[in-house]
Amino acid sequence: MSDFVQVCSIDDLVKNSGVAALINGTQVALFYINDAVYALNNYDPIGKANVMSRGMIGDLKGELMVAAPLKKQHYSLKTGVCLDVEGVSIPSYETKIENNQVFVKL
């Protein structure tokens, strides 16, 4: 088990949107919504490109989600599970905010 890694300041994030971070060689998508940070792997398993951080976020029936920017499938921000295609999911990572700094545990 790895530990939380300090990634960036909360000011580097964009409210209600995503940014990408490179953490130990892994591309991670960070989403900032309702004062919380969610982290998923940046790779779109259906579009097959590192683009998830550039998807639009919001909610579907209360479940926070990101819409893949290439083909618009929805993924849960919390679990990475695809809400449209069964059996597809994106790795999700634990996050925390401390002293205005964002931490992610791969």
Next chain:
Amino acid sequence: MSKQKIVVIGNGMVGHNFIEKLVASEGYDNFEVHTFCEEPRLAYDRVYLSSYFSGKTAEDLSLVKPGFYEQNGITVYLNDKAVDIDRTAKTVTSEAGVTIAYDKLIMATGSYPFVPPIKGNEREGCLVYRTIEDLEAMKDTAAKGKVGVVVGGGLLGLEAAKALVDLGLETHVVEFAPRLMPVQLDEGGAALLKRKIENLGVTVHNSKATTEIIDGENCMNKMVFADGESLETDMILFSAGIRPRDDLGGKVGLELGPRGGIQIDNHCQTNDPDVFAIGECALHDGMIYGLVAPGYAMAQVVVNLLNANPGSFEGADMSTKLKLMGIDVASIGDPHGSDENALSYVYENGPEEIYKKIVVTADGKKLLGAVLVGDAEDFGNLLQIMLNDMDLPEHPDMLILPNRDGSGADLFGPDALPDTAQLCSCYDVSKGDIISAVEGGCCTMSDIKATTEAGTGCGGCVQLVTNVLNNELEKRGVEVNTDICEHFGHTRQELYHICQVEEIKDFDTLIASHGTGCGCEVCKQAAGSIFASLWNSYALEADKVALQDTNDNYLGNMQKDGTYSVIPRVPGGEITPQKLIVLGQVATDYKLYTKINGGQRIVLFGAQMNDLPAIWKELIDAGFESGQAYAKALRTVKSCVGSTWCRYGLDDSVTMAIELEDRYKGLRSPHKIKMGVSGCTRECAEAQAKDIGLISTENGWNLFVCGNGGMKPRHADLFATDLTKEQVFKYVDRLLMFYIKTADRLQRTATWMDNMEGGLSYVQDVVINDSLGMGDELEAQMQALHQTYKCDWKTAIENPEFIKRFRSFVNVETPAEQLFVQERGQIRPATEAEKLSGIAVEIKQIA
């Protein structure tokens, strides 16, 4: 068995419709059809005759699909009038001397306009309104004068008045009766109609009998009235009723009515069992029907009988709904309450200029008739109640009172109608037909139009058919919820109005006050587009960023591998060699794939997100601007070289295209907008395949609208002709703003117009005649957007905050790895297999 010979005299609306129906019938192989057509062209749409003056051509009005007669083996004697019939020998002889034998003869000779026997009625400038030749005569006369008078304030007369207005004449209507449309309207309705028409600049003179037409002093003619007054005018258009063309029939002994018309029975048979009469020449039960629908019904009856199927014509309903000069007018059943026990209810709304009246039986149970002026939305509903003899609610006035709190809206929903209820009288389409169409897969009004033809005639039934369609879809579990998404109980159009009226400029405010939850990619993008359309808000502003799809967010289209395209604007497709060199240099420096694209400009593909600002800085320094290829906005204005270089060019299409591009660049809209400008009718710029198309003519620009290529190609409709540049911009301003205001999200202009009640002619009314009185506002809104235009990319590179967005990663400066292979001397994205096998290389190494 040899074929039965069918001869049709008259190739008008009904004669042609009869042939179409016969061709479509199961027994068509048993018939051989010949038709005499007195006019120099095949059947055309008289109902839309007046649109000839707002841009339609004779070809547009034609009802005959090219090649239809040839393909079905039908002989047409064009420009040849039948002059004699030998009922014993069973032959018809024409003016040109052709004689043909018939087994069955169909008289479809229509009618002619009645010209009252006024002294001087044959003077120059005295015209009628029935054929395309009449229209040409009107055009010629209008070119020589300033004033036009229509004699007759009935349905056709008011249509004709519209034509005179379109021709730019000072227009008057002279009516003998004390009110307009005396047959259809009651006093209250007619008074309101008069007021509305006068607001449009037409002067109405009621209770005026013309006694004589003499030389005028300021105009060609002067009409003298029985009350001693007079009116000077250049053109006098008689529209005082129609008379059946029964002369040929009468001459050969067909029985005529006492006041004319070829007498027919319920089988449309004349006193000669081998001769039928249909359409406006036929007299059925004392009635001549001056509308197409009854004529089409008669045609169907004869086709049935010829195929040995049952059929009978039992009379027809004369209810009508029209848009006269943009004013809704409808009349149903007996609106005069001729039955003296009948009761009536009247609703009049002065400020909004609406008048509605219903006439019901003495016991209040059944509807006898109705008049609607200013708002005819209830037409379909009321007509069905009357035709299907449905019981009225306890308080019948509910049917016409405004339903402000939404209660009782479904008093007579589509479910109340029997399946046999005829919804579209022009094409005899019943509720049952719509249901079968839905079962066959139709989901939209456009599908229904294509499959059943419902709504493609006079258009009066569109609202009702749409209701039935939506109801059926709903029953089948098809979501017809028009809400934009689960977060808002509104359509895009409603959200647009909300944002405009409440001056909402950010999503948080919008969703807090009108929605629920956090929003999603659908409502956020719609809101982003609305804010941009209303306030020219910028996509990268902190509170707008989250509302954009990745394409708008990074000001380029995302490619399959996550890179972006760079498409600078090349207005009108004109580019200097120097700029071409810059494009080539930038593409070389940043190793971009280069292609001439389908929009007459150059696209550079494969740009890394973190390189975009630097690439665009170089382009902007060289004088380029963003091409907005990523946005729902104006894309390109395609042009041909035009009069500057081309030996056929009539006007400078390149300058026009550049000016259009300059005015509308950056304009955010419900979907993308494309334009084209051709210098002559050879149409090298394919303007007729664009949302807005211009073609130069000898007399100015012809404006085409609502075309597109793409998934469902659609030719643009001719909107207006011979325009000056100033008029072009005025109309385009109005049309585009109206589209932006009212279209659904991701609806191209074609779908928008096709789904609008009244379609093309409604939009023409709004734009050309300013029927909604919002022309100035639309133009001002466009002007404001134009003045606040800024190049998206220039704004981005000038602001370090915006540029931050383009970093590959927030925490390190390393750019993301991106793998390509080379093909034909340029890069392309690597396939998965190439990535795995190690063929693909990082862009850095390609150089």
